[in-house]
Amino acid sequence: MNEEAAESSTLAFTVSADDANTRLDSYLAARISDWSRARLQRLIEDGDVLVHGRTAKASYKLRAGDEIEVELTPASSAEFTPEDIPIEIIYEDDDLIVVNKPASLVVHPAAGISSGTLANALAFHFHQLSTRGGAIRPGIVHRLDKDTSGLIVVAKTEAAHENLADQFRGREVFKSYVALVHGRVKHGVVGDAIYGGGRDKTVQDARLRARIGVLNRQFLHAEQLAFSHPRTREQMRFNAPLPKELAEFLGDLK
Incomplete structure (x- = not known):
């Protein structure tokens, strides 16, 4: 693999x-022959390698089916x-902090995005955040799409x-999403420009x-999150109701 190309690539395995x-x-x-193992280890330590959307250690033992994302152009x-x-x-x-992220807010900087992210906001509002994910991902344990x-x-x-990341890796974290799909369940999420066949291309009804x-987002909301508190081991469970734009969209369909 050409390293110049790698400098502007996101790879998936x-x-x-x-x-x-x-x-x-x-x-x-x-698999990334032009990068030394030491350089890849630094990439992992900086949080630019994700396994199932979460940071991992260089020594993490892979499992069959693990989805790996490598960002070779960290901000x-x-x-x-x-x-x-x-x-x-x-x-x-x-x-810890539990945040209700709005749509349109990117979780952390990446190639071509150095500002306007949740990470930038967290760094402003909180003086103490973990640095395990790297300087541009303060406190970030997992992600949601923009x-x-x-x-x-x-x-x-x-x-x-460390504890929360272990819980995510061990699939001990409970997550529940609310999604709206058009047609049969195999169809994409309503409003998803990538997997839903476009924002509106698959919908025949002109009004819908x-x-x-005008929804300008996908109808996907991370409604519930539950995990063990990393220090007290108390079971924590949180709920975030549908944001206004999604609730109104549902109301318009009735």
Whole structure:
């Protein structure tokens, strides 16, 4: 692989049964030949390698079916600055924060995006956040897509981040989403420009098509999130009702 091309690439891999139990850094080193193993390990440490959408350690032993995303063009930490962006806090204590993310807000900087993200907002509003995800991902344990609204847990301490990441990796975190689909369930989420066949292209009803056109997001909301508190081990459960634009969209369909 050409390293110049790699500098502006996001790569995705699905782990086969033959590669199960392979270390994450070893797996990547075998597939990204122009990058040294040490450089890949730094990429992992900086949070630019995700397994099922979550950060992982270089020593993580892969499982068959693991989805790996590698961002080879991380935004420069020199470009990252805290920003006074309003965010809705559902819960906060000394270890963690639970945020209700609106649609259109990117979770953290990436290639071509250095500002206006949830991470920029968190850095402004909170002085203590974990750094395990790297300088441009303060406190970020997991992600939601830009056009998906709903609950995200953020770590304040390194210990909380480590524990929460382990819970996500072990599939111990409960997540519940609300989605609206058009037609049969195999169809895409309403308003999803990528997987839904376009914002409105698959909808025959002119009135509904027009309504989807102004929704300007996908109808996908992370409504519930439950996990064990990283320090007290208390079971925590949170709920975020549908945002106004989705609730109104449903009302218009009745």
